Amino acid sequence: MTQRKRPNRRETNKNPGKTAPSGNRGPRGPKKPHGPGQSPFIYGLHAVEAALQNPARTLHRLLATRNAWNEIESRLTAPARIEPEIVASEEISRALPPGAVHQGVALHLAPLPEPDLEDTTVNARRLLVLDQVTDPHNVGAILRSAAVFGAEAVVMTERNSPPLTGVLAKAASGAVEHVKVVKIGNLARALQELKNMGFLIAGLDGEADQTLGEIDVTRPVALVLGAEGAGLRRLTRETCDVLVKLPASGPMRSLNVSNAAAVALYELARPR
Amino acid sequence: MTQRKRPNRRETNKNPGKTAPSGNRGPRGPKKPHGPGQSPFIYGLHAVEAALQNPARTLHRLLATRNAWNEIESRLTAPARIEPEIVASEEISRALPPGAVHQGVALHLAPLPEPDLEDTTVNARRLLVLDQVTDPHNVGAILRSAAVFGAEAVVMTERNSPPLTGVLAKAASGAVEHVKVVKIGNLARALQELKNMGFLIAGLDGEADQTLGEIDVTRPVALVLGAEGAGLRRLTRETCDVLVKLPASGPMRSLNVSNAAAVALYELARPR
Numbered sequence: 001m002t003q004r005k006r007p008n009r010r011e012t013n014k015n016p017g018k019t020a021p022s023g024n025r026g027p028r029g030p031k032k033p034h035g036p037g038q039s040p041f042i043y044g045l046h047a048v049e050a051a052l053q054n055p056a057r058t059l060h061r062l063l064a065t066r067n068a069w070n071e072i073e074s075r076l077t078a079p080a081r082i083e084p085e086i087v088a089s090e091e092i093s094r095a096l097p098p099g100a101v102h103q104g105v106a107l108h109l110a111p112l113p114e115p116d117l118e119d120t121t122v123n124a125r126r127l128l129v130l131d132q133v134t135d136p137h138n139v140g141a142i143l144r145s146a147a148v149f150g151a152e153a154v155v156m157t158e159r160n161s162p163p164l165t166g167v168l169a170k171a172a173s174g175a176v177e178h179v180k181v182v183k184i185g186n187l188a189r190a191l192q193e194l195k196n197m198g199f200l201i202a203g204l205d206g207e208a209d210q211t212l213g214e215i216d217v218t219r220p221v222a223l224v225l226g227a228e229g230a231g232l233r234r235l236t237r238e239t240c241d242v243l244v245k246l247p248a249s250g251p252m253r254s255l256n257v258s259n260a261a262a263v264a265l266y267e268l269a270r271p272r
Numbered sequence: 273m274t275q276r277k278r279p280n281r282r283e284t285n286k287n288p289g290k291t292a293p294s295g296n297r298g299p300r301g302p303k304k305p306h307g308p309g310q311s312p313f314i315y316g317l318h319a320v321e322a323a324l325q326n327p328a329r330t331l332h333r334l335l336a337t338r339n340a341w342n343e344i345e346s347r348l349t350a351p352a353r354i355e356p357e358i359v360a361s362e363e364i365s366r367a368l369p370p371g372a373v374h375q376g377v378a379l380h381l382a383p384l385p386e387p388d389l390e391d392t393t394v395n396a397r398r399l400l401v402l403d404q405v406t407d408p409h410n411v412g413a414i415l416r417s418a419a420v421f422g423a424e425a426v427v428m429t430e431r432n433s434p435p436l437t438g439v440l441a442k443a444a445s446g447a448v449e450h451v452k453v454v455k456i457g458n459l460a461r462a463l464q465e466l467k468n469m470g471f472l473i474a475g476l477d478g479e480a481d482q483t484l485g486e487i488d489v490t491r492p493v494a495l496v497l498g499a500e501g502a503g504l505r506r507l508t509r510e511t512c513d514v515l516v517k518l519p520a521s522g523p524m525r526s527l528n529v530s531n532a533a534a535v536a537l538y539e540l541a542r543p544r
């Protein structure tokens with residue numbers, strides 16, 4: 001887990017599938033319920049292991065094959081707080097959406113407390129802000145890179161963001177337990193809040209004149225990425241302090257969005 | 273296309289689905305036939321546009337919706353060398369493997385000439401070598417990053433490598449037309465050849481003592497990446513000149529393999 005700088009004001013949601021009780025949401029109003037596509041399961045060896053190791057998780061049901069459970073149990077640093085139901089792989093498949101690559105293990109669990117933007121970012125140095133990045137594989141890989149390169153949180157809109165379970169959690173390989181995900185209602189307003197808190201708001205844009213390496217990396221930086229193809233929306237772009245690109249030296253210009261995020265986080269984190 | 277430094281000794285394969293006629297394959301012997309899963313189609317807007325722009329491609333059949341074709345045609349810099357069959361999206365789906373995200377366009381085409389290791393790399397500065405990286409999404413994204421950061425070729429084994437069409441080509445977003453893919457029989461022998469040609473063979477390994485930023489980037493570098501989880505195989509590791517890691521500053525250590533490749537290529541290419 002990244003360190004929490006202030007006590008969190010919200011309770012863990014004990015009722016999976018429903019949204020968290022709306023606490024003090026600041027200027028953004030109450031949360032909307034999640035879409036019907038959200039499965040309450042996390043699956044895959046790394047994702048489940050990390051969730052079992054996270055004391056902030058409320059666990060409901062653990063399905064595992066004998067082999068998968070042996071592998072996970074051998075890596076746990078403390079006894080699991082839930083007894084696995086040892087079942088056949090097909091039974092796990094039936095509990096999950098079609099095509100889920102579960103590696104013999106699935107964990108039904110409650111969502112983590114939903115962090116507040118200001119609480120989460122008040123002492124942060126590196127944030128990622130996603131403007132309509134919807135592909136769960138990409139968002140999961142982005143969370144994983146954030147956990148490797150030390151970004152404290154990833155900010156995304158409630159609308160058009162994938163649920164933090166299933167495909168996303170599998171691609172994140174455990175990073176949903178380490179990186180705070182802040183879901184906000186209005187992206188431009190959130191960027192303005194971050195700006196007021198002292199963050200340099202740097203939008204990644206292939207057409208920018210400056211490269212990311214040229215900005216002042218001693219400042220707290222919120223790096224904004226748009227969807228592939230569409231890029232940053234107009235209002236997002238206008239709210240940024242600076243637009244930057246990654247220096248391309250080959251015949252193509254545009255990276256996959258999760259690769260762009262990884263490279264940008266590395267550039268901000270690399271030893272100087 | 274990256275520039276070809278010597279005339280290529282092989283012919284374009286005019287017979288898709290079959291392997292190229294075995295030419296002078298040096299010490300590696302004749303090619304094995306591809307697996308039965310190989311579809312001869314490239315699909316998706318960027319992938320098809322790039323293939324149509326590549327004069328080295330022999331084109332067989334182009335299926336497109338009216339909208340997709342309008343979009344592609346508006347971006348072509350020369351008239352297409354093949355007349356599209358304007359069809360319904362469902363007809364394209366039926367021609368492709370289930371679940372293919374074709375965006376309204378699919379192109380049946382011949383494979384590119386299969387480049388020879390020495391011919392391709394004799395004047396190259398940056399290579400990627402993949403040791404059993406099998407996921408086509410990852411390999412496609414790696415090709416895309418290679419095309420952005422100016423790696424001239426990606427070397428992989430004939431066995432355990434995905435076909436250069438379908439999912440891989442879609443994820444590569446056109447990069448299969450720009451980056452040479454050299455398929456070799458024996459990875460350790462190919463690394464030895466590259467070493468003899470003057471490449472520094474740098475294996476990426478999370479347990480290494482050195483970071484990638486510490487190596488001599490003025491030399492030609494062949495960067496070796498293993499599969500996620502398994503990492504580099506023993507013989508591959510032993511053949512490397514140096515093992516290097518990417519500096520992780522957060523709570524996790526391991527990136528998605530395509531993200532690791534992107535970051536490493538960036539580190540080798542970034543302005544100094």
